[in-house]
Amino acid sequence: xxxxxxxxxxxxxxxxxxxxxxxxxxxxxxxxxxxxxxxxxxxxxxxxxxxxxxxxxxxxxxxxxxxxxxxxx
Numbered sequence: 001x002x003x004x005x006x007x008x009x010x011x012x013x014x015x016x017x018x019x020x021x022x023x024x025x026x027x028x029x030x031x032x033x034x035x036x037x038x039x040x041x042x043x044x045x046x047x048x049x050x051x052x053x054x055x056x057x058x059x060x061x062x063x064x065x066x067x068x069x070x071x072x073x
Contacts, residue, residue, distance in 0.1 A: 002041055004049060006034045007060040016055035021048035025061075034060060 004024065006017075013032030017025035024045060026035040041049045046065070053061040 002046060002049070002063060002065045004036060004039050004041060004053075005062045005064070006036050007062075008033050010058050010060045012058055014057050016057070017052040017061060019052075020055050021045070021052040024049055025052060 006025075011033045013027060013034075015027055015032065017034050018027050024036070024038050024041055026037055027033060028035050038045070041063075046063075049063050053059075053063045
């Protein structure tokens with residue numbers, strides 16, 4: 001399972017998160033700061049989550065990825 005987190009205090013409202021992953025991020029109307037819509041992206045959303053994290057100029061997005069477990073009997 002992967003998990004997203006954001007540091008709103010360090011955000012400067014560049015909007016790259018919402019541009020690259022609108023299903024995961026938005027911007028508030030008052031200051032344009034990041035709003036995390038989904039902290040647990042699906043496997044199909046991971047590429048856009050990575051793009052958003054990479055594009056953030058202040059590096060306020062953290063994507064913690066854990067490898068999938070494969071239980072072998």
